[in-house]
Amino acid sequence: MYREAYDDVFKGTEEWRQLDAPTGQTYHWQDDSSYIRLPGFFSDIAAPKQQLDALRNGRILGVFGDSITTDHISPAGKIADDSPAGHYLQSLGIEPADFNSYGSRRGNHEVMLRGTFANTRLNNRMVEKEGGFTLAPNGEDVTTIFAAAEKYRASNTPLVIIAGKQYGTGSSRDWAAKGTLLLGVRAVIAESFERIHRSNLIGMGVLPLELDGEVSLTMLDLNGLEEVDLIPCDAELTPKQAVRVILSRADGSRHEVLAHSRIDTLQEAEYFRCGGILQYVLRQLQK
Known part of the structure; x- marks a missing residue:
């Protein structure tokens, strides 16, 4: 019974299988996404340093x-309309009602950067x-x-x-x-x-x-x-x-x-x- 119930658990429903999804071993970054953006943490990798720089x-x-x-x-809560993160999202054409929270947009470094030290x-x-x-x-x-x-x-x-x-x-x-x-x-x-x-x-x-x-x-x-x-x-x-x-x-x-x-x-x-x-x-x- 359990084998039968879980045999195709990863197939999903017919509607799920019809969704268009990218393939491959690496993630395809979407420039128009306001939730997940490519951060620059690996953009400037220098040789390991042996001393603490002044x-x-x-x-x-x-x-x-x-x-x-x-x-x-x-902060992880509400994104204020007049905050730097709020202005950024509005520049993307997103209405304040659709801002969601900092926590929900933690995959977008542009939002999180603007939210740093932004607690009211x-x-x-x-x-x-x-x-x-x-x-x-x-x-x-x-x-x-x-x-x-x-x-x-x-x-x-x-x-x-x-x-x-x-x-x-x-x-x-x-x-x-x-x-x-x-x-x-x-x-x-x-x-x-x-x-x-x-x-x-x-x-x-x-x-x-x-x-x-x-x-x-x-x-x-x-x-x-x-x-x-x-x-x-x-x-x-x-x-x-x-x-x-x-x-x-x-x-x-x-x-x-x-x-x-x-x-x-x-x-x-x-x-x-x-x-x-x-x-x-x-x-x-x-x-």
Whole structure:
């Protein structure tokens, strides 16, 4: 009885078999799809690096307090009409009633990139306005975090996020790390990290840096206009290595503190050396 019932379970109904579907061993990307798009995670694969690169003349995209959750970083709920993701979908001719949610469109990096740090309850200390906003590169105008990141991308300016304790707490949301990378963020500096998000940042090639000793976000007294240099104390890329964080203010003063990388293991160092876990796996497959 069971053999008879399940013998053709994968055939489906006649209507299912009549559907036109592509064939082959690889997925056929559809340029007109608003749900699944080809991301650029493999578009620029460099040779594995043996040292932790210095970051110079970086800018701050956001200054956040304690307990920033993965839902603050990458919300999964409704896409607002006037959000960067909403504007993108409307540019494709999609009506707001058909936006669906961030979670349902997680196969489209263009949506998820625009949704990163777009939580309406996010508080960026660089601006008074609640939500996914920050200062524009000119240091005066308030704009969306996505719009600011795009302007920084145009000038090849590396970006950092600075936060308090327990950064990345909450559910394990892979797009919280993926979106951070796609915004152009090279490092996240925090007082402490949630374990899984720390690992996910490394997996996407974003450096988690933990402030040393008694250094706190309050002590740094940031307004977000500072330029940031990250200078490794040792040339070789190793777990938990020390990094000098140099903050240059508009008045010409400089404030230097120590942090250490939260690349905690040799395996994580290998992932980071390759540019992230996706590139690492690809290299293993090519061997």
